[in-house]
């Protein structure tokens with residue numbers, strides 16, 4: 001089978017195309033022929049060695065993808081040949097709080113990733129994506145969509161009439177805008193430029209602020225939302241948290257998801273305690289939440305936003321495109337075997 005793997009040392013220049021022996025599913029495992037995959041910022045960090053430089057090489061990256069079951073190992077129950085499935089981000093995390101293995105054993109890290117024609121997956125680490133989505137759209141769900149869902153639904157308890165703040169126009173944030181609208185919330189979004197701002201408005205943001213022109217965007221958000229937002233989908237990290245704490249309403253929640261602008265910086269904690277702000281870490285999500293999300297997507301026919309699709313043999317270019325930050329929503333990989341939606 002063809003795959004791309006990081007070999008020898010971390011770095012995009014060491015992401016090499018290889019022909020490897022076909023993997024064989026063991027007891028309780030299925031063999032999945034990958035149809036489409038998608039990139040997350042975490043995959044770029046992973047390939048560069050910035051996520052965890054102690055991870056063993058070679059490493060096949062990408063957590064997100066979709067494929068068809070092409071072989072069953074002994075003892076597999078509940079899956080048939082030909083079924084369309086998405087492997088989960090944390091194969092051992094079924095529901096509840098994440099245990100140590102859920103955090104450690106993740107796909108595209110210690111667990112072999114989706115940038116390969118074939119992957120072996122435990123039968124408990126699979127979710128059937130909604131049939132109305134094509135393969136590229138379905139490939140965006142396991143990390144990006146589920147993280148936004150966990151922030152808004154599992155932890156954020158967002159309800160109709162709430163106000164949600166999203167940061168930037170990447171994969172997680174675009175899903176957060178779409179899901180917030182689906183839940184009946186108002187959305188205020190930040191972004192870097194006018195063109196992206198126009199897209200965000202078209203995608204459902206009620207108000208967009210250019211953080212490149214308004215350094216005090218936290219106060220602007222608070223004023224616009226009449227006292228602060230109920231939930232911040234915080235993907236910026238150390239460089240944006242101070243403004244996010246200005247934007248959130250008393251009693252509101254900051255869902256800490258990403259570190260696009262760094263992981264550590266001094267922070268004034270007074271607004272957190274004076275305003276009784278809940279700072280909630282989010283780590284993707286479990287299989288139960290993934291299934292719940294698929295049911296909601298199916299009901300509302302939410303269409304994931306795909307920016308560009310790269311062929312498998314051009315996978316390194318997809319990583320470079322992500323690094324440029326020019327994208328809106330998701331970047332996908334075409335494994336050359338897509339099918340059309342089933343309905």
Ligand SMILES: NC(=O)c1ccc[n+]([C@@H]2O[C@H](COP(=O)([O-])OP(=O)(O)OC[C@H]3O[C@@H](n4cnc5c(N)ncnc54)[C@H](OP(=O)(O)O)[C@@H]3O)[C@@H](O)[C@H]2O)c1
Nearest residue numbers: 041147168169170171172191192257258259260261283284
């Ligand atoms: N905790 C979790 O479970 C989890 C899950 C998924 C992702 N994440 C993290 O969440 C973050 C976003 O991931 P993603 O895959 O959605 O990324 P992505 O698709 O690459 O999106 C990045 C976008 O964020 C904006 N941005 C970049 N640098 C920024 C900065 N310094 N301040 C504010 N905005 C900035 C840019 O949009 P504009 O030009 O519009 O500003 C950029 O296009 C990453 O840090 C990722 O590691 C965490």
